[in-house]
Each structure stands twice: as C-alpha cells, then as structure tokens.
Amino acid sequence: MTGRTPPLGDQQGLWQAVLAAAAGRCQCRGTCGKSHAKDGGRCPAVHGGYGHRHGTGPVRLAAAPCDPADLALPPHKAAALPKAALAAWCPACLDATTRRTRAALLAAAPPADPDALF
Structure with a gap:
C-alpha cells in the first residue's frame, strides 16, 4: 500500500473519501493524550510520510470513528458507520485514543459482584 493505494476491502472507496476529507493528515486533536500544540492542535502525521522516530517507516493512516x-x-x-462519522487516524494516535477510551470505560463500569462459589 503506497501513496494513496487503498487497503484491501475498500471497495466503495470509503477510506479514500475519508483520507481526501482529511487532506491526507491525521485528524487527532489531542484525544490521544498529546496536545499537538506545536502543530496547531492537530497531529502532524501525513499519510505516506515518515514518523518522528527513526525506523518507524512510512505512516499509514486508517479510517476509524471520529468520536472516541x-x-x-x-x-x-x-464498520457500518457512515463516512461523516469517520476520521483519518495515524496508528500512534488511534492506539493511544483507543487505550484511553477503554480505560475510561473500565473505570466507569460498576464493580463486579463477588463470585458465588466463594
């Protein structure tokens, strides 16, 4: 997958439409835990560009839900969400936002009842 070659399974062009709407740049605005302050509040990762660490290789943006x-x-x-509910995410921001969201859901969940066996 180089340049704007879509991933397998993008028959309707949904990934390409999301990437075009994002101008090929990650749309994270700090939900990953970073402020992205140096870059105007938006992640600087560009599809096909290189990550900020050596050896990370080219950045491949993913289309995922915009609401954390x-x-x-x-x-x-x-997968059934419409294009308007999707955003372009770099892997680092997507992983960090997903971890933070799941941690918040676990923290908000009521405590489990004690086991009936003991």
Whole structure:
C-alpha cells in the first residue's frame, strides 16, 4: 500500500473519501493524550510520510470513528458507520485514543459482584 493505494476491502472507496476529507493528515486533536500544540492542535502525521522516530517507516493512516467513544464499538458496528462519522487516524494516535477510551470505560463500569462459589 503506497501513496494513496487503498487497503484491501475498500471497495466503495470509503477510506479514500475519508483520507481526501482529511487532506491526507491525521485528524487527532489531542484525544490521544498529546496536545499537538506545536502543530496547531492537530497531529502532524501525513499519510505516506515518515514518523518522528527513526525506523518507524512510512505512516499509514486508517479510517476509524471520529468520536472516541465509538472506538470501543465492536468491529461489525464500527464498520457500518457512515463516512461523516469517520476520521483519518495515524496508528500512534488511534492506539493511544483507543487505550484511553477503554480505560475510561473500565473505570466507569460498576464493580463486579463477588463470585458465588466463594
């Protein structure tokens, strides 16, 4: 997958449409935990560009839900979201935002009842 070659499974061009709407740049605005202050509040990662660390290779943006709460959806429900509910994410921001979202959901969950066996 080089340049703007779509990933496998993008028959309707959804990934290409999301990437075009994002101008080929990650749309994270700090939900990953970084302020991105040096870059105007938006992640500087560009599709096909290189990461800020040596050896990371080219950045490949993914189309995923723009609302961090939707990142916890099961894959079949996330895949059914419309284009307007998707954003372009670099792998680092997507992973960090997903971890933060899941941690927040676990913290908000009521405590489990004690086991009935003991």
